[in-house]
Amino acid sequence: MKSCLIVDDSKVIRMVAKKILQELSFETLEAADGRAALDACQQAMPDAVLLDWNMPVMNGIEFLRELRKLPGGGAPVVVFCTTENDIEHIQEAIEAGANEYIMKPFDSEILQTKFVQVGLLS
Amino acid sequence: MKPEDFDYLSKMLRDRSGLVLTKDKAYLLESRLMPVARKRGYKGLEDLVTQLRNRDETLANDVTEAMTTNESFFFRDVKPFDQFRQIVLPNLLKARATRKNFRIWCAAASSGQEPYTLAMILKEEAARLNGWRHDILGTDLSKEILSKAQRGIYSQFEVQRGLPIQMLVKYFKKADDMWEIDPAVRSMVQYKPWNLLQDLKPLGSFDVVFCRNVLIYFDQPTKTKVLNSIADLLADDGVLYLGGAETVLGISDRFKPIPGQRGVYAVQKPGYSGPSLGAAAG
Ligand SMILES: C[S@@+](CC[C@H](N)C(=O)[O-])C[C@H]1O[C@@H](n2cnc3c(N)ncnc32)[C@H](O)[C@@H]1O
Numbered sequence: 001m002k003s004c005l006i007v008d009d010s011k012v013i014r015m016v017a018k019k020i021l022q023e024l025s026f027e028t029l030e031a032a033d034g035r036a037a038l039d040a041c042q043q044a045m046p047d048a049v050l051l052d053w054n055m056p057v058m059n060g061i062e063f064l065r066e067l068r069k070l071p072g073g074g075a076p077v078v079v080f081c082t083t084e085n086d087i088e089h090i091q092e093a094i095e096a097g098a099n100e101y102i103m104k105p106f107d108s109e110i111l112q113t114k115f116v117q118v119g120l121l122s
Numbered sequence: 123m124k125p126e127d128f129d130y131l132s133k134m135l136r137d138r139s140g141l142v143l144t145k146d147k148a149y150l151l152e153s154r155l156m157p158v159a160r161k162r163g164y165k166g167l168e169d170l171v172t173q174l175r176n177r178d179e180t181l182a183n184d185v186t187e188a189m190t191t192n193e194s195f196f197f198r199d200v201k202p203f204d205q206f207r208q209i210v211l212p213n214l215l216k217a218r219a220t221r222k223n224f225r226i227w228c229a230a231a232s233s234g235q236e237p238y239t240l241a242m243i244l245k246e247e248a249a250r251l252n253g254w255r256h257d258i259l260g261t262d263l264s265k266e267i268l269s270k271a272q273r274g275i276y277s278q279f280e281v282q283r284g285l286p287i288q289m290l291v292k293y294f295k296k297a298d299d300m301w302e303i304d305p306a307v308r309s310m311v312q313y314k315p316w317n318l319l320q321d322l323k324p325l326g327s328f329d330v331v332f333c334r335n336v337l338i339y340f341d342q343p344t345k346t347k348v349l350n351s352i353a354d355l356l357a358d359d360g361v362l363y364l365g366g367a368e369t370v371l372g373i374s375d376r377f378k379p380i381p382g383q384r385g386v387y388a389v390q391k392p393g394y395s396g397p398s399l400g401a402a403a404g
Contacts, residue, residue: 053320092293101287103278110282116200117286 003027003044003121007037007060008052010079013104017050017081020108024121038066045072048110048120049073051098053082053089061096068097077118081106123150127171131155131185134174138186139263140319140348182350187264191339194232195284196239200336202363202385205400207243209383210330210361213399215250216361223255224329229307229318229352230336231260233310234271235284238303240332241310242293259325261316268313273306276302322351329357329399334385335365342373349374358394397399 004026011032018028029046035058038048049067053060060080060104067073077099082089085103093101098107100114115121131151132143143150151167158168162181170201173181197203228237237260244256262268281290281301294301316325316371318336337345352362353376362377363386364370368385370377377387381401390397 038376085296087291087296090287094288094291098287103282106282110279113195113284114282117197 001027002047003029004050005029005031005040005046006050006077007031007055007063008033008050009033009055010052011038013052013081017111020111021050022069023108024112024115029032034060034063034066037063038070041067041070041073043122046076049078050081051078053080053084053093061092064093064096064098074078079114079118079119081111096117123151123167126221127168128178130171130175133376134182135186136341138319138349139190139317140344141186141188142339142341150189155185158184158188166315185289187266190264190267191350194235194265194335196235196281196289197234197284197286198239199366199385200284202326202334203239203243205383205386206240206330206363208245209402210386210399211243211400212403213359213397214329215254217399218329221310222253223257225259225326226330227325227328227332227355228260229331229333231262231271231313232264233280234274234313235276235280236258236260236332236334237271237311238274238307239284241307244310245293245307255312258311259328260311261325262313263315263317265315268315271311272308272313274308275300276303277301281289302399318348321357324342327355329355329360330363331360332363334344334363338370340367345373350376351389353377353389356363356389356391358389358391359396359398359399360389360398361398361400362389 004021006014006028008014009032014030029040031040033055034100051060056065064078079100079102080093080098081102081104083104090101099118100112128148135143155170156169159167164170172278218224226240231237237258239256260271277300281294282320293304293307333352350372366385376390377392379389380386383400386400388400
């Protein structure tokens with residue numbers, strides 16, 4: 001079973017994402033900010049990270065840059081999932097090493113097709 | 123709805139678009155035709171059917187278009203487009219090396235996601251296509267959906283269903299809340315309204331045909347007829363792509379599945395025994 005770390009400061013979004021991902025047979029973990037997510041990754045690298053941008057303590061892009069510096073941190077497939085929906089943010093995310101990018105609002109269809117594209121699902 | 127009205131509508135739709143409407147789908151008539159009826163100031167579908175019986179051609183067209191299902195995504199099902207890029211396109215480049223041209227047809231183009239997916243793939247491969255002429259023709263029964271295709275403007279929801287994010291950044295521009303495709307990609311596709319039940323010959327001949335997620339709506343004899351007419355238009359080594367829930371098996375012997383490649387079929391031409399464009403090298 002593949003694992004996905006859900007990083008979002010909104011409990012509601014984490015719940016929605018968790019429900020969708022579990023239906024897609026992912027084992028899910030949660031973190032409410034980038035710092036907590038980084039700690040979780042240092043414990044055990046997940047296969048995938050679903051990542052919000054704006055969060056307290058450490059935001060999504062800072063987390064991603066830190067993650068990619070960690071030993072083994074290049075492995076997780078990182079999918080941004082944020083309300084930021086302009087080309088500049090998307091480009092910044094790609095440059096920081098994001099594999100895909102979801103603009104909120106999203107639904108299970110979008111999440112699923114994005115996960116197929118990055119090879120997390122067949 | 124009165125049974126005779128249902129029967130009238132379902133026969134009309136079958137004749138005009140091939141759509142098979144079973145009784146369990148009757149609710150679709152309500153949801154899709156009430157807006158058409160209201161636009162004309164009718165109280166309900168009864169008035170609409172009365173007017174259709176008076177041979178109102180414009181209304182019959184509107185009703186036929188309103189009953190089509192236009193759902194489409196970029197890179198739908200992913201694999202067929204990987205297959206096109208990795209196998210069919212390189213084969214085309216070899217097989218047409220002297221002529222340096224090829225034609226692709228999207229036979230149910232809907233709002234344009236499928237032909238634009240192919241256009242973006244050709245853009246990605248532009249370095250190898252230097253000096254080549256390639257046409258992508260997109261046809262559909264519905265004029266309204268084709269005008270959306272022609273505009274090439276999509277909602278945030280639409281660009282997220284299947285389009286890899288790098289492709290979005292590369293080939294789209296944000297305009298307010300919508301995403302507009304690069305005019306250079308848009309101009310690679312020609313659109314033309316065309317009904318698959320019509321004579322297809324005037325469209326010319328093709329090397330590759332995408333006819334995805336439209337045969338599912340037809341009855342078996344109609345599927346056979348359409349598949350056989352497509353076979354007539356294909357080059358000897360041409361290939362056909364069908365949707366995930368569609369097949370030629372038991373419907374047309376003018377196509378053969380290509381082993382190991384789901385949804386891709388090699389046309390069978392009398393007297394031709396060379397390789398298909400869909401055949402993997404080696
Ligand atoms: C579900 S869409 C498929 C779009 C695209 N090929 C794909 O796979 O995503 C089906 C399209 O077939 C068109 N269609 C239905 N009957 C048709 C007919 N008889 N001739 C041409 N197009 C037809 C509809 O208007 C609709 O846009």
